[in-house]
Amino acid sequence: MLQVYLVRHGETQWNAQRRIQGQSDSALTEKGERQAEQVAERAKTLGITHVISSDLGRTRHTAEIIAQACGVDVTLDARLRELDMGVLERRNIDTLSEEEEGWRRQLVNGTADGRIPEGESMLEMSERMHAALNACLDLPFGSRPLLVSHGMALGCLMSTILGLPAWAERRLRLRNCSISRVDHQQSLWLASGWVVETAGDISHLDAPAMDELQR
Ligand SMILES: O=C(O)[C@@H](CO)OP(=O)(O)O
Numbered sequence: 001m002l003q004v005y006l007v008r009h010g011e012t013q014w015n016a017q018r019r020i021q022g023q024s025d026s027a028l029t030e031k032g033e034r035q036a037e038q039v040a041e042r043a044k045t046l047g048i049t050h051v052i053s054s055d056l057g058r059t060r061h062t063a064e065i066i067a068q069a070c071g072v073d074v075t076l077d078a079r080l081r082e083l084d085m086g087v088l089e090r091r092n093i094d095t096l097s098e099e100e101e102g103w104r105r106q107l108v109n110g111t112a113d114g115r116i117p118e119g120e121s122m123l124e125m126s127e128r129m130h131a132a133l134n135a136c137l138d139l140p141f142g143s144r145p146l147l148v149s150h151g152m153a154l155g156c157l158m159s160t161i162l163g164l165p166a167w168a169e170r171r172l173r174l175r176n177c178s179i180s181r182v183d184h185q186q187s188l189w190l191a192s193g194w195v196v197e198t199a200g201d202i203s204h205l206d207a208p209a210m211d212e213l214q215r
Pocket residue numbers: 008009015019020021022023082149150151152
């Protein structure tokens with residue numbers, strides 16, 4: 001059975017300021033770096049053989065800290081990027097107009113092909129995230145990869161593994177530097193394919209990141 005660990009990057013400047021990042025980027029805060037060190041300490045105990053990261057700066061930085069602790073290199077995979085949030089990237093979520101808020105809502109209310117102008121749909125993101133996860137099946141037998149990605153991207157991946165629609169991703173609270181695990185199994189009796197073992201574990205963090213509601 002292949003076990004794959006999934007980590008969201010550490011807290012960033014724009015996470016703390018409630019600004020939308022998407023495929024734009026901002027640096028880790030001091031707290032975000034500490035979270036990355038703490039998740040790295042945890043990863044060290046898990047026998048990680050590969051660290052594979054979204055190529056955005058915040059995930060790369062987090063992945064480098066984890067990879068160093070695990071004594072492996074980082075491989076970049078652009079399929080692990082956050083949802084492309086088009087014209088709303090860099091904006092503060094508290095200052096959106098009603099029309100802009102409507103675009104954002106289309107992402108999470110089941111509107112077929114809902115997207116922010118110039119952005120990506122949840123379905124498109126789901127397809128590239130599954131392709132990146134399935135690529136782990138080609139690693140040598142006995143590998144234990146850890147993927148570093150983003151809140152919506154990982155939420156979408158796990159909700160679709162559970163059989164929920166891609167836009168159900170916000171039903172999973174995946175805080176900065178939380179660890180989740182998905183396993184690939186073959187079983188006639190239980191589910192075959194990917195199953196979710198853990199979602200959003202933050203027991204290794206001494207100061208958990210607050211989510212958008214709590215900031
Ligand atoms: O892009 C963003 O602003 C957030 C959305 O949840 O994602 P992340 O901080 O995980 O990249």
